[in-house]
Amino acid sequence: MPSYTPPLRDMQFVLHELLNISEEFKMLPAHKDVDADTINAVLEEAGKFASQVIAPLNLSGDIEGCTLDKTTHEVKAPAGFKEAYAKYVEGGWAALSCDPEYGGQGLPITLNQCLYEMMNSANQAWTMYPGLSHGAYEALHAHGTPEQKSTYLPKLTSGEWTGTMCLTEPHCGTDLGMLRSKAEPQADGTYKITGQKIFISAGEHDLAANIVHLVLARLPDAPAGSKGISLFIVPKFLPKADGSIGERNTIFCSALEHKMGIHGNATAQIMLDGAVGTLVGQPNKGLNAMFVMMNAARLGVGNQSLGLTEVAYQNAVAYAKDRLQMRALSGPKAPDKPADPIIVHPDVRKMLLTARAYAEAGRAMAIWTALQIDKELSSDDEDERKECADHVALITPIIKAFLTDNAWIATSHCMQVFGGHGFIREWGMEQFVRDSRINMIYEGTNTIQSLDLLGRKILGDNGAKLKKFGKLVQEFVEAEGTNEAMQEFINPLADIGDKLTKLTTELGMKAFGNADEVGAAAVDYLRIAGHLVFAYFWARMAKVALEKQGSGDPFYKAKLATARFYFAKLLPETAGLIRSARAGLAPLMEMEEAHF
Structure with a gap:
């Protein structure tokens, strides 16, 4: 059975030594009293909850999965999930960064980010139940009416009720303009909603007393396409005037998906048969409100992969130190044993260091982004709020895609470290x-x-958001340009920054001639941009480690070794990606469809 140790030391390094978080919070009126001791205490308790309460349920939850009673349409989560959720609510974790007006603790999003990284390492499937609730809370907090807020936000804040987002339908996934669910206005101001939704994570379960579904549907006179979508609150049980649970709504789970992974989370097919809903925001403007939840979910998914990268790395390292196999090519390293531990072999180290480098840079990027959200929400400087919002908009797709791609690479590497044992369920790696x-x-x-x-965030505003992040990179490069000890990190950072700028200009010119050139280059481009961001944070972390390595703390020596590995072994991937992006559309479109 795999184990998990919360990476508190590295989180504290990022928060206190890299980002100087306490000083940042002092500049935000809402968080000026959140000091280092408070931060560390919250992280320590969060780590205990993750490692002691939900991590032991991860393997068993995967094996058992969720169970649907087709006569009642009720879903039972794996054994222990409901009890763990009760402890989550009792501990106040659901309310950590929520608005005090609705019962929240009002702590920074940055702390919530660290909590969720640890919970995702411990048990991604379980963490998806409260994680989606937080997104629903944010959407209603931003766009709900006063009545909707007073009815739903206290329950979502406390964790008494959970939330979902109901977008996808059988015939349309990303292309929400094709959705068919209908919303019929009623005389009392509510709507009767009919339709089918699929792939609804945490769509039905027994963890909480009520589930608040946020559902996209069309009004009778709605325009075609995405401009005719409205957003509705459709609760599993209709709330009474006093906030208690009333009658059962006609929204139910018709089936559970049989998935490759996340078996402990109920991925539901949802049927709505004239279910009662209330409109969120303006008619036909549902995507504006839903994007609040979607962007939160995209950051959350990146965080899921960050958590998996970390826990896979931890278990692979432990195994590599213990497993004896062959001798090092340069001669025995453990002559008193029948073979050397596999951690002496260069390629095993490469796999481990790849996971470690991706985890530590991903953590720095994710926590920095959470700080930008805190500043966007809480700064009293309008220009700072706008700049932070632009940073978050640029980084969100990178967090979602780059961190999840990296986790697929890292978890596969870590499973490989186990050899044949990695393919066996009991070890947890598969x-x-x-x-x-x-x-x-x-x-x-x-x-x-x-x-x-590439299309919206960069070319869509002529590179304005990219230039703002590029300014951070350039300022750091200029500040450290004469520091001899930093040249091994600064030079490749400056180089990838220059190359991405040139590539962006080139792709922008191509896109004027044929918009499909964006589609041909976009995936390569995002990975190059992700490496630029990682190189920036690795260079910054290396600077701190260089300054503090004289303390004798081996943490800083390890940080420098990982930084050097990243720049030597992982960043060079960008050379091939740049060539691929520049190859353009022609190699993809030359073959006729009939020949595929």
């Missing part, structure tokens, strides 16, 4: 691989994220 694969697909496939990054 589950990490299976669970990681969905993260590249849902909440917008990674190709969709790539198109969003």
Whole structure:
């Protein structure tokens, strides 16, 4: 059975030594009293919950899965999930970063980010139940009416009720403009909603007393396409005036999907048969409101993969230190044993260091992005709020796609470290691989994220958002340009920054001639951009480690070794990606469809 140790030391390094988080919080009126001691105490308790309460349920939950009673349409989660959720609610974790007006603790999103990384490492399938609730909370907090907020937000904040997002239909996934679910207005101001939704994560379960579904549907006079979509609250049980649970709504689970991974989470087919709903936001403007939840979900999915990368790495390292196999090519390293531990072999180290480098850079990027969200929400400087919002918009598709691609690579490497044992269920590694694969697909496939990054976020505003992030990179390069000890990190960072700028200009010119050139280059482009972001954070982390390595703390020596590995072995991937992106559309479109 796999184990998990919360990476508190590395989280504290990112928070306190890299980002100087306490000083950042002092500049935000809502968080000015959140000091280092508070941060560390929250992280320690969060780590205990993740490692002691939900991690032991991960393997058993995968084996048991969820069970649907087709006569009642009720779903039972795996053994222990409901009890663990009760402890989650009792501990106040659902309310951590929620608005105090609705019972929240009002702590920074940055702390919630760390909590969720640890929970995703411990048990991704379980964590999806409260994770989706937080997205529903954010959508209603931003777009709900006062009555909707007072009815639903306190229950979502406390965790008494959970939430979902109901978008996909059997005939349409990403192309939401094709959805067919209908919403008929009623005399009392509610709507009767009819339709079918599929792939609804946490769509039905027994963890909470009520489930708040956010459903996309069309009004009778709605325009065609995405401009005719409205958003509705459709609860499993209709709330009474006093906030208690009333009658059962006509929204139910008709089937559960049989999935490759995340078996402990109920991926439901949902039928709505005249279910009662209330409109969120303006008619035909549902995507505006739903994008709040979708963007939160995209960041959350990246965080799922960050968690899996970390836990897979931890278990692979432990195995590599213990497993004896062959001798090192340069001679025995453990002559007192019948063979050397496999961690002495260069390629095993390469696999382990790949996972470690992706986990540590991903953590730095994710926590930095969460800080940008805190500043966007809480700064009293309008220009700072706008700049932070632009940073988050640019980085969101990179977090979703780059971190999930990396987790697929890292978990596969870590399973490989185990050899044949990695393919056996009891070790837990094959589950990490299976669970990681969905993260590249849902909440917008990674190709969709790539198109969003290159087409909308970069070319769509003539590179304005990219230039803002590029300014951070350039300022750091200029500040460290004369620091001899930093040249091994600064030079490749500056180089990839220059190359991405040139590639962006080139692709923009091509797109003027044929928009399909964006589609041909986008996936390669996002991965190059992801490496630029990673190179920036690895260079910054290396600077801190260089300054503190004299302390004798081996943590800094390890940080520098990982940084050097990243720049030497992983960043060079961009050379091939740039060549591929420049190859353009022609090699993809030359073959006639009939010949495929």
